[in-house]
Amino acid sequence: MIDEKFKDLAVLAIDLVEGIKRTGIRIVGLRDRYCKLLMPIDGNTNHVGMMYAGSLFTIGELPGGLIVLASYGLGTYVPIVKEVNVRFLAPAKTDVTLELAWSREEADALEKAALENGKTDFELEMEIRDAAGEVVSVVNGTWQMRPMPKEGENPFA
Amino acid sequence: MIDEKFKDLAVLAIDLVEGIKRTGIRIVGLRDRYCKLLMPIDGNTNHVGMMYAGSLFTIGELPGGLIVLASYGLGTYVPIVKEVNVRFLAPAKTDVTLELAWSREEADALEKAALENGKTDFELEMEIRDAAGEVVSVVNGTWQMRPMPKEGENPFA
Numbered sequence: 100m101i102d103e104k105f106k107d108l109a110v111l112a113i114d115l116v117e118g119i120k121r122t123g124i125r126i127v128g129l130r131d132r133y134c135k136l137l138m139p140i141d142g143n144t145n146h147v148g149m150m151y152a153g154s155l156f157t158i159g160e161l162p163g164g165l166i167v168l169a170s171y172g173l174g175t176y177v178p179i180v181k182e183v184n185v186r187f188l189a190p191a192k193t194d195v196t197l198e199l200a201w202s203r204e205e206a207d208a209l210e211k212a213a214l215e216n217g218k219t220d221f222e223l224e225m226e227i228r229d230a231a232g233e234v235v236s237v238v239n240g241t242w243q244m245r246p247m248p249k250e251g252e253n254p255f256a
Numbered sequence: 257m258i259d260e261k262f263k264d265l266a267v268l269a270i271d272l273v274e275g276i277k278r279t280g281i282r283i284v285g286l287r288d289r290y291c292k293l294l295m296p297i298d299g300n301t302n303h304v305g306m307m308y309a310g311s312l313f314t315i316g317e318l319p320g321g322l323i324v325l326a327s328y329g330l331g332t333y334v335p336i337v338k339e340v341n342v343r344f345l346a347p348a349k350t351d352v353t354l355e356l357a358w359s360r361e362e363a364d365a366l367e368k369a370a371l372e373n374g375k376t377d378f379e380l381e382m383e384i385r386d387a388a389g390e391v392v393s394v395v396n397g398t399w400q401m402r403p404m405p406k407e408g409e410n411p412f413a
Contacts, residue, residue, distance in 0.1 A: 118300050118308035121278050143275050151275035152337050156313040180309050184341040 102130040108173060112165055122157050132170045132201040134162055139194050150191035150235075155227055159185055159238030162199040163223055167244050170206040176213060176244040181220065183240040193230035197238075199223065209244065218245040259287040265330060269322055279314050289327045289358040291319055296351050307348035307392075312384055316342055316395030319356040320380055324401050327363040333370060333401040338377065340397040350387035354395075356380065366401065375402040 101109050109126040113119050123142050128135030136158050143154035164178035212219035220243050227236040258266050266283040270276050280299050285292030293315050300311035321335035369376035377400050384393040 115303035116301075116308050118279065118302075118310050122275065122310075144273075145275070146272035151273050152317050152340065153275045153310060153314045156317075156340075157310045160309050160313075180344055182341065182343045183309065183313075184339065186339045187337055 100128045100130075100135070101126065105129040105169060108168055112161070112168070119157060119161060122154050124154075124158060124161065126165070127196070128198070129165070129169055132166070132203065132206050133199070134165045134169050135196060135198045136161060136165075137194055137196050140192065148192065150195060152185070152187060155187065155191065155195070155236045156183065156185055158195060158197050158227060159183065159225060159236065160240070162197060162225060163240055163242040166199050166201060166223075167242075170201055171210065174247055176210075177247055179243045179245070181241040181243055183238065186237045186239075187235070188237065189229075189233060189235045191227070191229050191235040195227050195229050195235060197225055197227050199225055213244050213246060218243055257285045257287075257292070258283065262286040262326060265325055269318070269325070276314060276318060279311050281311075281315060281318065283322070284353070285355070286322070286326055289323070289360065289363050290356070291322045291326050292353060292355045293318060293322075294351055294353050297349065305349065307352060309342070309344060312344065312348065312352070312393045313340065313342055315352060315354050315384060316340065316382060316393065317397070319354060319382060320397055320399040323356050323358060323380075324399075327358055328367065331404055333367075334404055336400045336402070338398040338400055340395065343394045343396075344392070345394065346386075346390060346392045348384070348386050348392040352384050352386050352392060354382055354384050356382055370401050370403060375400055 109129050123139050125137045127137045138158040143150050145151040160183050167176050167178040222241050225238045226234045229235050266286050280296050282294045284294045295315040300307050302308045324333050324335040379398050382395045383391045386392050
């Protein structure tokens with residue numbers, strides 16, 4: 100389910116951020132312009148046994164960066180999160196998953212905009228589903244991608 | 257800074273949810289209708305040394321429940337998060353804090369609505385500030401409070 104060329108990325112995307120790693124989230128699918136994530140209920144429950152809102156945020160936010168890396172490769176574009184909205188629709192009492200896919204046309208259009216303007220914003224709407232397939236949360240957000248700065252450039256200038 | 261009567265609450269609010277506890281977040285102020293939280297940068301950085309978005313979500317989401325408990329006491333109302341939006345305005349490179357206060361009038365009006373209708377929604381807009389006082393993120397959300405169910409009642413019916 101994880102493309103051979105993305106094996107390292109699948110580890111790094113989680114291990115480089117302690118706040119992500121300690122949730123136990125797993126990348127269960129990763130290939131060109133596609134990712135699927137799983138957040139285990141174990142270790143992520145709140146005081147009444149449902150999944151903690153923050154763990155739902157984590158599975159909702161990570162794909163915004165991951166899809167950029169899965170679309171253009173490591174070291175090409177820097178993804179930045181600008182805004183994330185999570186609607187908590189139903190209690191999550193099992194592991195939950197989230198899938199995100201871009202078409203080649205979508206990826207190409209974003210890349211063109213980023214190269215022409217030095218950056219481009221993109222929006223995502225994603226569903227978080229429980230083990231029965233029920234949508235427990237809906238995530239809307241805005242991210243930005245910028246060409247990776249050359250040595251010596253300030254990426255946040 | 258933590259009112260004597262809220263000393264237990266200040267511990268439980270963090271310790272009962274593993275996903276909150278492992279961030280290292282601290283309640284640094286808690287009194288009637290007021291709370292102040294601190295998220296340490298240590299243990300909460302991302303791959304480029306800024307605070308991880310999920311840790312900013314955690315400090316932005318916790319006050320919605322905590323303010324209910326700090327306003328009406330434990331065991332009176334059940335707070336439920338419905339929706340949270342976080343705008344990431346600037347990189348957070350230090351510990352960050354968030355303060356939330358309700359007036360007595362606000363708290364009384366919400367309690368009246370909850371008792372009359374069996375529940376009431378409320379909205380919050382909060383700022384997360386870094387050590388220099390700069391607003392790094394703005395949090396908007398909707399929570400709900402319901403009178404604590406009596407024994408045998410299903411709180412989610």
